[in-house]
Amino acid sequence: MGVAFVRGPLRAILTAGVFVSAFSGMAAAQTASSAEDARAIEFGKEIYKTKARCQFCHKWDGSGDQGYGGNALSLRVTQLTPDQVATTVKCGRPATEMPYHDKFAYTDKRCYGMTAADAGDSKPQIGNEFLQAREIDAVVAYLFARVVGKGPATYEDCLDFWGKDTQQCEPMKK
Amino acid sequence: MSSLRLGAKIAAAALLTTTLGAARAADMTFERALNADKEPQNWLLHHKNFQGHRYSQLKDINADTVKNLRLVQMMALGGLASGGRYENGNLEATPIVDDGMMYVPNGWGEVYALDLTSGRKVVTKWKMDPGIDRAWAGDVACCGVNNRGVALWKDKVISISLDGRMFAINRATGEVVWERKIAEPAVGETITAAPLILRDLAITGSAGGEFGIRGWIDATDLNTGKQVWRTYTIPGKGEPGNETWKDGKDRWQHGGASIWVTATYDAQADTFYQGIGNAGPDYDPEYRPGDNKWAASVLAMTPTDGKIKWGFQYTPNDPYDFDEISEHPIIDVNVGGATRKLVTHAARNGFYYSLDAVNGSFVGGRAYVDKLTWSKGLDPKTGKPLEYDPSLDVQPYVVNSHATRANPKGALKCPMTSGGKNWEPAAYNPELNTMYVPSAEGCNMLEGKQQADFVDQGGTAKPRDRFTGGSANYPTNEPIYGGLAALDPVTGETKAKIKLTYPNWSGVLATAGGLVFTGHMDGEITAYDAKTLKEMWSFNVGCGIMAPPITYAINGKQYLAVLSGPHWLRPKPEALKDQAACSMLNVFTL
Numbered sequence: 001m002g003v004a005f006v007r008g009p010l011r012a013i014l015t016a017g018v019f020v021s022a023f024s025g026m027a028a029a030q031t032a033s034s035a036e037d038a039r040a041i042e043f044g045k046e047i048y049k050t051k052a053r054c055q056f057c058h059k060w061d062g063s064g065d066q067g068y069g070g071n072a073l074s075l076r077v078t079q080l081t082p083d084q085v086a087t088t089v090k091c092g093r094p095a096t097e098m099p100y101h102d103k104f105a106y107t108d109k110r111c112y113g114m115t116a117a118d119a120g121d122s123k124p125q126i127g128n129e130f131l132q133a134r135e136i137d138a139v140v141a142y143l144f145a146r147v148v149g150k151g152p153a154t155y156e157d158c159l160d161f162w163g164k165d166t167q168q169c170e171p172m173k174k
Numbered sequence: 175m176s177s178l179r180l181g182a183k184i185a186a187a188a189l190l191t192t193t194l195g196a197a198r199a200a201d202m203t204f205e206r207a208l209n210a211d212k213e214p215q216n217w218l219l220h221h222k223n224f225q226g227h228r229y230s231q232l233k234d235i236n237a238d239t240v241k242n243l244r245l246v247q248m249m250a251l252g253g254l255a256s257g258g259r260y261e262n263g264n265l266e267a268t269p270i271v272d273d274g275m276m277y278v279p280n281g282w283g284e285v286y287a288l289d290l291t292s293g294r295k296v297v298t299k300w301k302m303d304p305g306i307d308r309a310w311a312g313d314v315a316c317c318g319v320n321n322r323g324v325a326l327w328k329d330k331v332i333s334i335s336l337d338g339r340m341f342a343i344n345r346a347t348g349e350v351v352w353e354r355k356i357a358e359p360a361v362g363e364t365i366t367a368a369p370l371i372l373r374d375l376a377i378t379g380s381a382g383g384e385f386g387i388r389g390w391i392d393a394t395d396l397n398t399g400k401q402v403w404r405t406y407t408i409p410g411k412g413e414p415g416n417e418t419w420k421d422g423k424d425r426w427q428h429g430g431a432s433i434w435v436t437a438t439y440d441a442q443a444d445t446f447y448q449g450i451g452n453a454g455p456d457y458d459p460e461y462r463p464g465d466n467k468w469a470a471s472v473l474a475m476t477p478t479d480g481k482i483k484w485g486f487q488y489t490p491n492d493p494y495d496f497d498e499i500s501e502h503p504i505i506d507v508n509v510g511g512a513t514r515k516l517v518t519h520a521a522r523n524g525f526y527y528s529l530d531a532v533n534g535s536f537v538g539g540r541a542y543v544d545k546l547t548w549s550k551g552l553d554p555k556t557g558k559p560l561e562y563d564p565s566l567d568v569q570p571y572v573v574n575s576h577a578t579r580a581n582p583k584g585a586l587k588c589p590m591t592s593g594g595k596n597w598e599p600a601a602y603n604p605e606l607n608t609m610y611v612p613s614a615e616g617c618n619m620l621e622g623k624q625q626a627d628f629v630d631q632g633g634t635a636k637p638r639d640r641f642t643g644g645s646a647n648y649p650t651n652e653p654i655y656g657g658l659a660a661l662d663p664v665t666g667e668t669k670a671k672i673k674l675t676y677p678n679w680s681g682v683l684a685t686a687g688g689l690v691f692t693g694h695m696d697g698e699i700t701a702y703d704a705k706t707l708k709e710m711w712s713f714n715v716g717c718g719i720m721a722p723p724i725t726y727a728i729n730g731k732q733y734l735a736v737l738s739g740p741h742w743l744r745p746k747p748e749a750l751k752d753q754a755a756c757s758m759l760n761v762f763t764l
Contacts, residue, residue, distance in 0.1 A: 049256075056259045060313070066623055067384055067456075067642040068316065068744060097647055103751075123650045125745045128261065166309040171360070171638065 037141065044142025047135050049161065052089075052101060053128045054139070060161050061153035062143065070097025075147050085148075086140045087111075089131070092124025103130040199273030202326035204373050208441050215727040217271040220323050220368040221599065222724070226438035226503040228601035229684045230725045234732040236687030239764055240701045240711040243734065247761035249288060249296040251737065253280025253319075254757050258312020262755050263319040264720065265739025266597070268368065268681075269759070270326055271726040275299070277326065277345075278737070280757060281319040282306055283335035287348060290761065291728055300348025304335040311337035314362045314638050316384040318741060322435065322597070323368030325376065327396050332376050334365040340376060340394055352399035356380075361637045362387050367499075368436045370446065372477040375402060379433025383451040383497065386628055386641035389431035391448055391473075393480060405480035407431035407450050407468050415485070420464035420567055428628050428641060429462060430454030431469040435499045435597050440515065440531060445483060447504065447517050447531075448473050451497040455625040457577050458643025463567030465490035470498050472519060474534060484534040489523050490562055491569040493576035494548060494620070495591045495646065496523040503602045503609065504531060505663050518663055520600050520611040522593035525552055526666030538665040542595075544615050544657065545588040548575040577622025577644055588617035590654070591646035598681035599722055601690060602663060606704055609663040610690045614677030616654035621645050648745045658682070658692060660707055670707045676750075679741055681722035683734075693719025693736050696750060699760070717756035734762040 048054040054062075057069025064074035080088065091111035092100035100106070106116040106123055116123050131139070146157070158169035200206070202218065210218045214231040222228045235243060253263035263281025270277045274291035283304045289297040312319055315336060324333040330351065331343040338357030341350050356378065357363035362385025369376040379391040389407035394400070408429045409415035419426035432451035439446040453469035455461055467485065470492040474483040489496045502519045505528075509516075515531040524546040527539040536557025548571050549559035561571045570578075575587040593614055601610045625643035627633025635641055648654075656674030661667065680693035688704045699719060700712040720741035725734050740755035 050261055053259065053261055065640050066645050067640040068646060070645045070647055071621055071623055097645065119650075121649050121651045125648065125650055126748060126751050128746070130751070162309050166307050167360075168307075168309045168313060171636070 040138045040141045041145045043135075044138035044140070045146070045161065047131065047139050048142055051129050051135070052131060052139065056128075057097070061157060062147040063153065072097070075143055076150060076153070078148055082140050082144050085143060086136050089136050089139055092127070094119055094124060095122035097125065099125040099127040101127040101129070101131040101136065199275060201328045202272070203328070207371070216273065217269065217724045217726045218326065220268050220270075220325065220370070220436045221438060221501055224439040224441065225505070226501045226599070226602075227604065227684070228599055228682065228722065229603055229686075231686045232725055232727055232732045233685060233687035235685065235725070235734060235764060236689065237703060237710060240687070240689060242764045243701070243711055243713070243762045244764075245713065245715070245760060246763050247290065247294065247296050247759070249298070249759040251278065251280045251286060251739070251757045251759055253282045253284055254740070254755060255282065255308060257282070257306070257308025257319060258310070258315060260312050260315065260319050262740050264741045265737040265757055266320050266721050266741070267323045267737060268722045269724055269735060269737070270324060271724065271735075272326060274728045276735070276759075277324050277331050278759065279321040279324055279333055280739075281321055282308065283321045283333060285324055285331060285333045285343060287331070287345070288759070290733070293728065293731065293763070296759065296761070302333070302341070302343050302348045302350060304333075304339060304341060306335055306337045311335075311359050311364060314359050314382060314385050315364055316381070320366040322366055325369045325371045327371050327374070327376070330396070332369050332371060332396065334367070334369060334378060336364050336366065338363055338365050340365075340369065340378065342396060342399060354394055354399045354401075356392055356394070359638075366434045370436050370439065371396070372439060372446065375477060377437065377446065377477065379407075379448070381432045381434040383430035383432035383454055384456065384640055384642050385638060386428040386430075386454055386635060387432060388427055388429060389433055389451060391433055391475070391480060393477070403480035405475065405482065407433065407473070409467065415467035418465040418467045419462060421462055423627070423631060425462050425631070427631070428454060429466060429469060430456075432497070433499060435501055438502050438504050438517075439477070440504050442515070443531065444477065445474050445531070446477055447502040448475060449499040449502055449519065451499045452495045453492050455641050455643030456495040457493065457620045457622050457645070458579070458625040459491050459493040459568050459576070460579050461625045461643055463491070466492065470496050472498060472502055472517065472529070472534075474517070474531070486529055486534040486536070486557070488519075488521050488525070488527065489559065491567075493569070493571070494523065494587070496521070496594070498522060500595060500597050501599050503600060505602060505604070507607065507664055509537065509664055516664065518609065520595045520609070522596060523548070524589040524594040526609075526611065526661055527557060528664050528666070529557070540666040542611050542659050542661060542666060542668065543589045543613055545617065547586075547588045547617070548572050577620045579622065579624055582622040582644070584620040584622070586617045586619050586649070586652065590614060590616050590618045590648075591620070596679070598679050601682040601684035603684040603704055605686065607663060608669060608704065609661045610682045610684055611659045611661055612678035612680065612682050612692055613657040613659065614654065615657050615673070616677070617652055618646055618648045621647050654745070654747070656694075658690070658702065658707060660704070670705070672702070672707045676747060679720040680736070683723040683725060685725060691723040691734065693721065693723060693738070695720070695747065696753070697738060699723065699736050713762070715758065715760045717758070718750070718753060731763055736760055
C-alpha cells in the first residue's frame with residue numbers, strides 16, 4: 001500500500017502513534033485526537049461493526065474467531081502496522097478467507113503487484129461491502145485507537161461497541 | 175367503573191367480537207390441517223401438507239398459461255435493521271395463506287397479517303413486532319437473522335423469534351395473547367424454524383449448533399403457553415445413544431445436534447420426522463470420538479410425549495458440518511409391488527435417501543449432486559457411507575476429505591459445507607411420483623483447529639463463543655453453481671437435472687399445472703416444466719430470492735407468491751457484488 005492511501009484521521013493517528021499506544025480505548029480517542037479524528041474512529045467502528053461486518057469473523061472485540069468466517073486472527077495482538085492492516089483490508093489476504101474491500105483490487109496490480117490471473121486460486125473472496133479509501137482509513141484508525149495492543153477487552157470496551165440498550169455485555173460484568 | 179360504563183364496554187366488546195368473527199376465516203383446526211390438500215386455495219401449513227410435499231393442486235397456472243404470469247402485488251416487509259454479527263435480517267419464510275389473508279414474518283420475527291383479497295393493493299391488517307434485543311440474539315446466530323415462518327392454531331397466529339420466544343397472537347387484531355421463553359441466547363440457543371402444530375401442541379427446537387449447545391425439541395401447550403415436554407437430541411447419561419459419545423468427558427453436553435427446520439408428520443402413525451443438525455465442534459471430530467447420536471440424523475417421534483421411536487444417522491461422527499435439519503417428505507409409493515410409506519431426505523451430505531417410515535430401515539438412495547467426493551457411495555443394505563467402520567471412534571471417510579489434528583488442512587471435498595441441499599425445501603409431485611431437489615453444486619475445504627473445552631468442563635470456551643473446531647474455507651476459483659433435479663423418490667435416480675447459475679437458496683414449489691417453481695440469488699423467479707425441467711417462464715424481481723415460492727387462490731384466481739430479500743451469503747458471487755438488500759413480498763397472477 002502506498003502512503004497516499006493514508007490520509008486524514010488515520011495519518012493523524014499514525015503521527016501520534018507512540019502517544020496513542022500509551023493510552024487505552026476511549027481515553028486515547030478523546031485526548032489524542034481532534035474532533036475530526038474522534039469522528040473517524042466512531043465511523044470506523046460502525047464500518048467494522050455493520051457495513052464491512054469485520055466482526056463476523058474477527059469477533060466484536062477483534063480477538064479473532066473460527067467457524068464460517070475462516071480462522072480469523074486476533075487484531076488485539078497483531079504485529080501488523082497500520083499501513084499493513086490497511087493493505088489487508090483493501091486487498092484481502094491471499095490464500096486465506098480474509099476478503100478484499102477495494103472494488104478494483106486484482107483488476108490491475110494495485111494489490112501485491114498481482115492481477116486476478118496472477119493470484120489464481122489464492123485470490124481472496126470479495127468482501128461484504130466495498131470500501132472507499134476514507135472508510136478503510138477510518139477502520140484502521142478505529143482499530144489502532146481501540147483494539148490493537150489493548151489487551152483483553154473489558155466490560156467498558158463492550159459497552160462502547162454495543163451500547164447500553166442490549167444484554168450483550170452482561171456476561172462480562174464483574 | 176360504573177355498571178353503566180361496564181355494560182357499555184361489554185356491549186361494545188360483543189359487537190367487536192361479532193364483527194371480527196363475521197369477517198374472520200374459519201378457525202384453524204387439526205382436522206383442517208390433516209386435510210390441508212382439500213383446501214387448494216389456501217396454503218395452511220409450512221410445507222403445504224403435513225407430509226411435506228409443497229405440492230399444490232391448483233392448475234390454472236400451467237404449461238400453456240404460465241407465459242402470461244405477471245407481477246400484480248408487492249409489499250415491503252422491513253426487517254433490514256442490523257443486529258449482532260449481521261448487517262440486516264433475511265427473508266427465508268414460507269408464508270401461510272388462509273382465505274385471502276397472508277401471515278408472514280421477516281427475519282427479526284416481525285409478523286405481518288396482509289389482506290391480499292383486492293388482487294391489487296396489499297393491505298396490512300396488522301404487524302406484530304416482538305421487540306428483540308437484536309445484538310444479543312444476532313451475535314449467536316450462526317448464519318444470518320432468520321425466521322422461516324409462522325403457523326395457525328384456532329384463532330391465533332403462532333410465531334417465534336430469534337431470541338428464543340414463542341408468541342400466540344390474536345389473528346384478528348395482532349395483539350400478543352401470551353409469550354413463552356423457550357430458548358436461551360445466553361447459552362447460544364436461538365429459534366428460527368416455523369412451529370409445527372399438532373393438535374394443541376406447538377413443536378419447535380433450538381438452533382445453535384455452532385455455539386456449543388445441546389440440541390432439543392420442545393412442545394408447548396397452546397392453551398396454556400406452558401411446556402409439555404422437551405426431548406434432547408443428544409441422549410443423556412444412561413439413555414440409548416449416549417454411549418456413542420466416547421470421549422469420557424461428557425462432551426455430549428455441548429455436542430450440537432440443533433433444530434432449525436419444521437418437521438413432517440404422518441397422521442396414520444401419529445409420528446413426526448425431525449431432521450437433526452451437525453455435531454459440535456463441527457470440524458474437530460477427534461474432540462468427540464464415537465458416532466455422536468443423534469447429530470446429522472432423522473428422528474421419528476411421538477408428538478404427545480416426545481418419545482423417540484427410531485433414528486437414522488446419515489453421517490456418523492460427522493466431520494463436515496453436514497446438518498440434516500431439512501425436511502423429510504413422507505410418500506406412499508409402490509416398492510416391489512407393495513405399497514410402502516417412506517420417509518425421504520435430500521441430505522446436505524449430497525446423498526438422497528428413502529427410509530421405511532415404520533422402522534427407519536434404508537430403502538434406497540444415491541448421490542444427487544454433480545460431484546460427491548467425501549464418500550464413494552452408500553451401503554445398499556444399511557444406507558451408511560461405504561467407508562463407515564463402526565469399530566472406529568473417528569471416521570476418516572475418504573482420506574483427507576476433512577481436517578484431522580495431524581493434518582489440519584483438508585483437501586477439496588464435495589459437496590460444500592453448506593451442501594448439497596441446505597434448509598431450502600424440496601417438493602414432491604405425487605401425480606408424477608417425482609421429487610424435485612434444489613442444490614448447491616461445488617466444493618470447499620475444511621481447516622481444523624483443536625477445540626478448547628467449555629469452561630464448565632475445565633476449558634476456556636465460554637457460552638456464546640463459536641464452538642466449531644476450525645473453519646470452512648472457499649477457494650476463489652472453485653466453480654460454485656446450483657442445480658434442480660427431478661428424482662425417482664424411492665431410488666434417488668435422476669430423471670432430469672438442470673444447472674442453475676447460482677447455488678439454490680430458495681426451495682421448490684410443485685403444482686398440478688405441470689410446473690415447478692424456484693427463485694434465484696439474482697432475483698429471478700422461474701417456472702420449469704415438471705417433466706423436462708425446461709424453462710417455461712421467468713421474471714426478475716430486482717433482488718435476491720432466498721425463500722420458497724407458494725401458490726394459492728383468491729376468489730377462484732390462482733396466485734404465485736415469493737419473498738425476495740437479503741441472505742447471509744458466503745462466498746458472495748462476484749456477479750452479485752453490487753446487489754443491494756431488499757425486503758419484499760412479490761405476488762404474480764395470470
